[in-house]
Amino acid sequence: MDDHFGESVAATYDETSAEMFAPDVVGPAVDLLAELACGGRALELGIGTGRIALPLARRGVPVHGIDLSAAMVARLRAKPGGDAIGVTIGDFAATRVPGTFALAYLVFNTINNLTEQDAQVECFRNAAAHLEPGGCFVVEVGVPDLRRLPPGQTTVPFRVGATSWAYDRYDCATQAMSSNYVTVEDGRGEFRSIPFRYVWPSELDLMARIAGMELVGRWSTWTRAPFTHESEEHVSVWRKPAP
Incomplete structure (x- = not known):
């Protein structure tokens, strides 16, 4: 782990x-x-x-x-x-x-x-x-929030702001998912991803x-x-x- x-x-x-x-x-x-x-x-x-x-x-x-x-x-x-x-x-x-x-x-x-x-x-x-x-x-x-996924889509956003975004990604074949965070501060971006299994x-x-x-x-x-x-x-x- x-x-x-x-x-x-x-x-x-x-x-x-x-x-x-x-x-x-x-x-x-x-x-x-x-x-x-x-x-x-x-x-x-x-x-x-x-x-x-x-x-x-x-x-x-x-x-x-x-x-x-x-x-x-x-x-x-x-x-x-x-x-x-x-x-x-x-x-x-x-x-x-x-x-x-x-x-x-x-x-x-x-x-x-x-x-x-x-x-x-x-x-x-x-x-x-x-x-x-x-x-x-x-x-x-x-x-698992899979009902929000239309065919062909793997991503569900759950936070959208002026300088930050967050979204979950799903793999329905493996039950792997990740929560992903993007932030922009002083013109610089930062990305963080945390893996999970639903x-x-x-x-x-x-x-x-x-x-x-x-x-x-x-x-x-x-x-x-x-x-x-x-x-x-x-x-x-x-x-x-x-x-």
Whole structure:
């Protein structure tokens, strides 16, 4: 797994993702995660700068994180309470940490950072290996936006401004995609591309079954709005069965 969230990205990550830090976005996610943790420990795969981990810890849930990017974790450490959260640097599809957890979770499309199906399968196995019997694994991820692609088109723009543009590119044969960003400042252009692998809800369910977990809930929002044909994302919960 390559680190695409180095210093150049980490330095402005919170600002460029500011809408995801809004209380009305973070609050419902923390509410549901705290409920599922039920007083136990939580493991965040891809903890980043602590957008979810910090408020979850303030709710009394002990959180440990795994993240490949030391630069992102440094931003977490610099925030109030960040030094109290344990973090292991490594690939969250394979890295093991001591102990077991009542909850493991992946948010904000982070499962797509694993660009091979095998790595996504291993991520589910890794999450299950960390869970206590009866523990839950939660994934928040978008539904692939392929309905916006007419025949012959591979690109979907999602941000257009006077000095910045952003677009996703899809390969429907391999499920490879990338998010691409173009910015122009003082007459100079900069281009950045981050690779992903999009994944379908049914595919995630099969990965969970391979890892010995079962689906117990799927909604289109953290507030449990129904998941429908028109849903653009989903929050899914799988449980590791008790003996």
